[in-house]
Amino acid sequence: MAKSFSVIIAGYGGQGALFTGKVIAYAGLIDGREVSWFPSYGPEMRGGTVNCGVQFDDEPIGSPVVTRPDVLIAMNEPSLTKFIDQVIPGGKVILDSTLIKAEAGRDDIEVFPVPASQLSNDEGLEGIANIIMLGKMLKETGFTTFQTIEEAVRKSVPERKIHLFEHNIRAIKLGMSL
């Protein structure tokens, strides 16, 4: 894996973009890497879309703002439009094809459409399409191991919601199978 690794996760408020980023960041922490997580904030959030950037590195991270991501997880169309041009050549895009009909419009990156919202409804995983996409990202990038992600989910899910842990793991596995 590359020395540094960065991801942007973006979607509507409530789709779990920030949580997905937190799970990814925890994976980096568990793997012993330098990590940072940085959200959109202020009026940028008022438009209904949220995003965060996560970075891993072997040396201390400078600015936590991700401007050239290796990977983009786009959960809705505005997010794809906003960030697609920032993805580095050779980078990867995971998008929710249930909600996004537009084309990525680039041939120097790999695009992985996942009908995540549809699948989450069909498979009894309502509300965690984001985690299905995370599973797909894990499969396509190998940025960490399944064991690490499992532990990262455990750390990210608040105590009072721990009953949702198994749900999340099933969503990861589903994403990895696609």
Add this chain to the structure above:
Amino acid sequence: MDQRVLMKGNEAIAEAVIQAGCLHFFGYPITPQNEINAYMSKRLPRLGGTYLQAESEIAAVNMLYGAAAAGIRAVTSSSSPGISLKTEGISYMCGADLPGLIINVQRGGPGLGTIQPSQADYFQATKAPGHGDLKILVYAPNTVQEMVDVVFTAFDLSDKYRVPAMLLADGILGQMMEPVQFPDQKPDIPAKPWATNGTKGERAPNIINSLYLVATELEDKVRERFVRYGEIEANHSQAENYLTDDADVLLVAYGASSRVAKRAINAARNQGIKAGMLRPVTLWPFPKKQLEAAAKNAASILTVEMSMGQMVEDVRLALPDRKVQFYGRTGGVIPTPEEILEQIKALGGGVK
């Protein structure tokens, strides 16, 4: 196993404040520090403390003044425009020798400016956080972990010297999540025999006051305070030396911009340029001695800030015989490592 947790900078500050034995928070909403208020409003009432959303930053800082007078650890938090309003209370706290913590999660200015991160409040924090002859302790951490660490030191020294302390962060440090571990440390709060917590019939009344109608009395009081400032300057400046031992190009940067500068230094080293950095952790007291030592063998000196150049004036004052270059971005723009590397390269062949 790694015991660290991921936490937003603002929430980490709030938790550190609580762990430092401060259960009274007085604030007013302003971006990018709102997570501090939110965290405090959730935790403090359940700990028997006070979360009070004041009617203004002015009221909030004066509540801090009152709580500090009563002898407890207390805190207020804001961002740049709100800190301007708090300068009244900070000056009164200095004039009345009251300890307390003021958090500034900086954003760009002047005016309403921007909510993006900035370091343009250096002058305000270090030179004139209020009217009059005064100083406050100013801590400028550059990681979420260090924000936690300095909260404890800031409270301790503020109590010890009866001088208010400021934690000067910015939108980057406040908003970002990084791994953090809280020190396994119980707060050690000194007795405050001067507090206005009731005479209990055991002592003469205490008066907390900053008014001296006789000029010579005020002069004596200010001079006494400056003796304490001198002790702080002699004993409590803090800085990090990063690859300064053999540095030809010495960068001076603090807070968020020092993170980016470190990346640029590593890149320069990979290209054979011996770059290093002196990073002030305390902005007042400014780490003059550490800077002098670090600059001794450096051929060139470059100060990097997210402002039009404020700390650079202190760098020049500390190194009067040296040419000190400056590179900055302002208005909420964060410099890139590449931009800074270009500056380092331009100086890399420079002579002393």
Add this chain to the structure above:
Amino acid sequence: MAVVYEKTTGLTDRPLHYCPGCTHGTIHKIVAEAVVELGLQEKTAAVAPVGCSVLAYNYFNMDAVQAAHGRAPAVATGIKRALPDNIVFTYQGDGDLAAIGTAEIVHAASRGENITVIFVNNAIYGMTGGQMAPTTMPGQVTQTSPYGRDTGAAGYPMRVCELLSTLDGVAFAERVAVDTVPNIRKAKKAILKAFQNQVDKKGFSIVEILSTCPTNWGLTPVESLGYLKEKLMPYYPLGVYKDAEKGVRV
């Protein structure tokens, strides 16, 4: 010989700096007596304002904190929240409370902050030399209303008790005067109640006291008492404006 009257221990022996005929001295005395009579002296902090009574911290024989101009209710809030079982009162003039400190007094009242506020209304800025205050009467001549307060340009006097009594957080609001002995007795009764309310944790209590300023009014002390009665009282009627206990709300 039997002692029938003694100076209260609630005041220090420092000579007051107030002008001849000024009623601050009387008000200090009855406030200090109230604190002592309720047995609160050892756990009370006075919060002094900016204005003529800025030096009140030298006169009240108890802990005291001097506050920035208008901020006394915020400072008192900080003390009270830190030490909820202690007693805190602010002592504020009309410029301090009704001009620069309007936000602080309104919000302390609105929060139902369990403090006692002694509001001295003499319709003028005294310490700075007699400028127009928010409570200056229409037509009243001051240094900064040399032709008399022109309500067209300077607006109207502010009735603080009436204003605050609309707030649910206020437990008690009464306007009194210290121009006659019976009125001084009534004023002390109101002050006692305002402190007792705090002891009983009933919330925000304010006593507005109509006071004189012979120096800046340009009147003799006796004339000043007449001015208070004839000019101020009709505009600022005495009485209880809010007593949550009795359901009084004017």
